[in-house]
Amino acid sequence: MAAPPLQTGFFDRETVIVARELLGKILVRRIEGNSLAGIITETEAYNGETDLGCHAKSGKTKRNCVMYGPPGHAYVYFTYGMHWCLNCVTREEGFPAAVLIRAIQPISGIEIMRVNRKKLEALRLTDGPAKICQALSITGFFNGIDLCNMESDLFITRGIDVPDSMIKTSSRIGLNNVPEPWQSLPWRFRVEQVETLL
């Protein structure tokens, strides 16, 4: 029996803390009897209406309303006319915030991920937010689901400890028309050489 999902309390905290601590956790997608899983290696924090890089910067809309809901749920959005991206909602209900899952290191179901990604090789399978969703078959169907419910086909479990010395912070990717200071906040968290921890 696999480890149970992380509890709601894990996500009901400051967004940058959750973003940091999600590194090393395991993202699991159950599909047709298979488990597709990977170690989370890159995240970004998006925190509230005052964060002008966050989708909630202009208030609550149909698209971003899940971020205003309870912590531990999935916020899955569609962008650039073709890509899905997966976030974990953080903080208390009513406060719009989430952590974008930007990269994972595949640990099981790699062959299925390759098929989903239409890639002949296992190289660079899940090193981008939209690549993860393609590899794990995550679409808008999952928007709003509870990641902490054992019945969910998408959840996050305890993984490996990642020491601070292996984590690099940097500014968030893709915020091209976002004013300072938000464009340069060090809210991207990344662990390199995760395989040395296995």
Place this chain on the structure above:
DNA sequence: AGCACGATTAACT
């Protein structure tokens, strides 16, 4: 109703 743009990716020079 029209329009500009996006928490991206792959392919290209």
Place this chain on the structure above:
DNA sequence: GTTAATCGTGCTC
């Protein structure tokens, strides 16, 4: 380094 792909969303008219 640059750019096309492709369309939902939110803003303006």
